[in-house]
Amino acid sequence: MRKIVVTITGASGAVYAQNLLHKLDALKDQWNELAVVMTENAREVWKTELENDSWKNLSAKFYSSTDFSAPFASGSGRYDTMIIIPCSMGTMGRIAAGISNDLITRAADVILKERRRLICVVRETPYNLVHIRNMETITLAGGIICPATPSFYSRPKTLEEITATVTDRVLDLAGFDIKTFRWGK
Numbered sequence: 001m002r003k004i005v006v007t008i009t010g011a012s013g014a015v016y017a018q019n020l021l022h023k024l025d026a027l028k029d030q031w032n033e034l035a036v037v038m039t040e041n042a043r044e045v046w047k048t049e050l051e052n053d054s055w056k057n058l059s060a061k062f063y064s065s066t067d068f069s070a071p072f073a074s075g076s077g078r079y080d081t082m083i084i085i086p087c088s089m090g091t092m093g094r095i096a097a098g099i100s101n102d103l104i105t106r107a108a109d110v111i112l113k114e115r116r117r118l119i120c121v122v123r124e125t126p127y128n129l130v131h132i133r134n135m136e137t138i139t140l141a142g143g144i145i146c147p148a149t150p151s152f153y154s155r156p157k158t159l160e161e162i163t164a165t166v167t168d169r170v171l172d173l174a175g176f177d178i179k180t181f182r183w184g185k
Helices: 012-028 040-050 089-097 105-112 129-140 159-173
Strands: 003-010 034-036 061-063 081-088 117-122
Touching: 003 040, 003 105, 012 061, 012 081, 034 040, 034 105, 081 089, 081 105, 081 159, 089 105, 089 117, 089 129, 105 117, 117 129, 117 159, 129 159
Parallel strands: 003 034, 003 081, 034 061, 081 117
Antiparallel strands: none
16 A cells, blocks of 8 residues: 655646545545645745635645655655645655755655655646756656646546646556546547
């Protein structure tokens, strides 16, 4: 069974985090621990963009971004996957520079040093050269950069369907067995 940590930063795109967490809740048979870290900015963005605080209703264990006693702050916690959704450019820059000044950046550092799966769902446009170099650094360290760029092959008709084209891709990258649109089928 899997141990997953989902972290949510203050970048725009709370709808991606909401969709991913709901999908993970539906996939309970594929994981045994789900931890969530939300920054204060993430909570504000969620309330602004989604006009709710539905994260409170999820069946995950929530940690403060200052709680360095969280099990995934150490490699001995054996969390196998970390998803940062959305991943702000500031968070990505601190990870790329090896700065572990909060639980999110410390957990990312642990995941990378243990050679486990780090997926950064960046939601920014356009990218500047610093962003691109930080993405390169994280990729070279073993992380996966997955821009929150929807696809339209499946002809999504609602915001939730458009969002799912990204979150389903993230779940695929994380190794979950999901039913989703597949090209050529």
